Amino acid sequence: MSSPRDDIRIPSAESTDGGLHRRRFLQLSALAAVTAAVAAACGDNPAASGVVPQVGQPGTPTTAPTPPLNDVTLLRTATSIELLLHDVYGRAIDGGQLGDEAATAARRFRDHHRAHASRFQQATRAAGGDAFDEPSPRLTEIIVQPALEEAEDETDVLSLLHRLEELAADSYQSFVASFTTPELRVQSMEVGAVTARQAAVLAVLLPHGSIIAVPETAAEAPADGAATTTTTTMAPAEGEAPPDPVYAVPGAFGSTATAVGPSAYV
Amino acid sequence: MPHDPDQPPATTRRRVLAGGAVAAGGVVVPAVLARSALAQSAPSTTDPVSTPSTSSPSAGGSISATTTVVEGGTPPTSAADRPAGDEQVTTTTRPPQSIAESPQDRAVAARARSLGHAGLRVYDAILDGVELSDATLAVAVRLFRTQHLESANAWSGAAGLPGDNTPNEALMAQLRSLTIGVRDEAGTLQALLQVEQTMAANMLALVGQFTAAAPAAMAAGLANSAARRAAVYGHALGLDLDDFIPQFQTTDGAVEPQEQP
Numbered sequence: 459m460s461s462p463r464d465d466i467r468i469p470s471a472e473s474t475d476g477g478l479h480r481r482r483f484l485q486l487s488a489l490a491a492v493t494a495a496v497a498a499a500c501g502d503n504p505a506a507s508g509v510v511p512q513v514g515q516p517g518t519p520t521t522a523p524t525p526p527l528n529d530v531t532l533l534r535t536a537t538s539i540e541l542l543l544h545d546v547y548g549r550a551i552d553g554g555q556l557g558d559e560a561a562t563a564a565r566r567f568r569d570h571h572r573a574h575a576s577r578f579q580q581a582t583r584a585a586g587g588d589a590f591d592e593p594s595p596r597l598t599e600i601i602v603q604p605a606l607e608e609a610e611d612e613t614d615v616l617s618l619l620h621r622l623e624e625l626a627a628d629s630y631q632s633f634v635a636s637f638t639t640p641e642l643r644v645q646s647m648e649v650g651a652v653t654a655r656q657a658a659v660l661a662v663l664l665p666h667g668s669i670i671a672v673p674e675t676a677a678e679a680p681a682d683g684a685a686t687t688t689t690t691t692m693a694p695a696e697g698e699a700p701p702d703p704v705y706a707v708p709g710a711f712g713s714t715a716t717a718v719g720p721s722a723y724v
Numbered sequence: 725m726p727h728d729p730d731q732p733p734a735t736t737r738r739r740v741l742a743g744g745a746v747a748a749g750g751v752v753v754p755a756v757l758a759r760s761a762l763a764q765s766a767p768s769t770t771d772p773v774s775t776p777s778t779s780s781p782s783a784g785g786s787i788s789a790t791t792t793v794v795e796g797g798t799p800p801t802s803a804a805d806r807p808a809g810d811e812q813v814t815t816t817t818r819p820p821q822s823i824a825e826s827p828q829d830r831a832v833a834a835r836a837r838s839l840g841h842a843g844l845r846v847y848d849a850i851l852d853g854v855e856l857s858d859a860t861l862a863v864a865v866r867l868f869r870t871q872h873l874e875s876a877n878a879w880s881g882a883a884g885l886p887g888d889n890t891p892n893e894a895l896m897a898q899l900r901s902l903t904i905g906v907r908d909e910a911g912t913l914q915a916l917l918q919v920e921q922t923m924a925a926n927m928l929a930l931v932g933q934f935t936a937a938a939p940a941a942m943a944a945g946l947a948n949s950a951a952r953r954a955a956v957y958g959h960a961l962g963l964d965l966d967d968f969i970p971q972f973q974t975t976d977g978a979v980e981p982q983e984q985p
Contacts, residue, residue, distance in 0.1 A: 514766075520969040548808040562965070563965060566965050566966070566969070569971075570969075570971050573971050573972070574972075577972070596907050627948055629985070630944075631941070631944045631945055631948055632941075633930060633938050634937065634941045634944040635937045635938065635940075635941040636926065637937070638933065638939070640931070640932045640933070640935065641785045641932065643932065643937070643940050643944070644928065644931050644932040646944070646948050647928050647931050647944050647948075647972075647973065648928065648974070649972065650929060650947070650948060650973075650974055651924055651948055651973035652969060652970065652971065652972060654947075654948040654950070654951045654952050654955075654968060655947075655951045655952060655954065655955035655968070655969045656954040656955075657869045657952070658951075658955035658956055658959075659955050659959055659969070660917075662956070662959055668860065669860060669861065669864040669956050670863070670864045670867055671878050674802075684867045706952055706955065707868070707871075707949065707952045707953055707956060708862070708894065709949065710870075710871035710874040710875060710878075710946070710949050711874075711875075711878070711942070711946060711949060712944065712945030712946065712947070712948035713945070713948075714945075714950050
């Protein structure tokens with residue numbers, strides 16, 4: 459298999475064929491730059507000539523594109539998340555690593571996400587925008603692809619699905635604060651509350667998942683039920699740190715801890 | 725076991741898988757988070773029913789306090805009072821702003837509070853004399869009960885409402901049948917599932933009833949939490965997923981706005 463370095467056909471540092479090898483090229487380039495800088499500095503007084511010497515071509519200042527934070531951006535972002543979940547559930551089902559219960563849930567949840575994506579696409583068009591129509595490229599690149607490459611068993615796959623459901627639920631909850639109309643806030647939560655349920659079910663299917671953070675023993679629970687300490691339900695493999703525990707109901711007020719920003723689809 | 729400073733903390737493949745989304749979420753994130761931070765602030769409450777509103781989610785971080793202690797006691801109150809050459813001192817504490825400022829939103833917040841108190845009362849009625857065999861679930865149910873109180877108190881605090889523990893009569897009437905004759909474990913869980921399904925519908929309805937975004941975001945967080953509790957009960961009962969996870973959350977069964985306590 460050829461590497462990118464092979465493709466550019468720069469001879470190795472040990473080359474004796476008289477060609478300009480890579481290291482030599484870099485050295486000469488650096489020398490040329492230094493020489494030009496010295497020459498410029500030794501020239502006429504820049505202040506007198508009114509010209510400031512420079513080496514190389516000045517770059518054109520650019521500003522990173524920032525999508526406007528508006529309803530359409532939020533809806534397109536939401537669509538990209540739903541299509542991402544639909545895609546990942548499909549891959550998880552096709553991968554054959556899920557047991558019966560998890561596979562049944564995955565099929566059901568995948569269909570939900572397809573319907574959610576359609577709803578968000580309709581809302582995008584109704585708001586005057588172009589509907590987004592692919593899984594979030596950014597989240598695919600930085601989360602899904604690396605995780606799927608590492609996934610070895612059902613727990614790995616479920617962990618990824620659970621995290622993505624949490625991400626979706628948290629995001630739609632956070633979008634409520636940014637949508638400009640009550641109707642769109644409701645639409646966000648018509649989906650958000652479903653993804654929250656799905657995240658809860660996946661949490662209890664995971665070996666390191668639990669309903670809530672529970673005390674070491676039920677007897678230690680305060681009378682008002684305000685549990686504060688945690689217990690790990692999965693025995694870690696030797697030499698491995700246990701995975702962080704996950705909970706079906708992390709708190710009374712939902713969470714926006716893993717919410718993505720409104721430009722996540724780009 | 726003492727930590728060896730030469731060794732990095734153990735990071736396993738599974739931890740990477742589980743944590744990846746969180747880390748990525750943190751990277752891609754959050755101008756939005758600051759605005760919705762109020763939805764993350766869970767007030768701590770210990771005493772059911774008898775305790776009026778204690779603490780509440782901050783209204784978008786509106787509280788600002790900077791205090792510097794001055795030698796010699798009380799900080800000066802104005803520049804004229806300040807001795808020459810003395811270190812400048814600022815003591816500022818802005819009162820928290822209500823997240824429901826319009827009369828309409830305050831009325832909705834009051835209804836939301838009454839719904840939380842109704843949830844608490846119905847839980848108490850359903851759980852009266854019932855012992856759940858699953859210890860973890862039993863602890864969870866007790867915690868879920870207090871979450872309804874937390875939500876009620878949060879509305880009082882966040883909306884600046886006076887203390888009032890009155891439950892929503894319309895919701896109480898709607899759910900009263902659930903509290904009658906429930907004694908076995910499955911029946912108890914089924915009744916609690918129905919309570920949470922109704923609460924999720926009500927919280928979603930509130931999202932659309934608030935005119936301002938901040939209280940709507942708070943209702944959204946409560947809707948998510950109620951939906952999660954419903955899913956826990958549905959799963960514990962072994963129900964088919966369709967029985968407790970709809971394709972879309974609806975407001976079916978929510979109390980109508982005109983049905984005030």
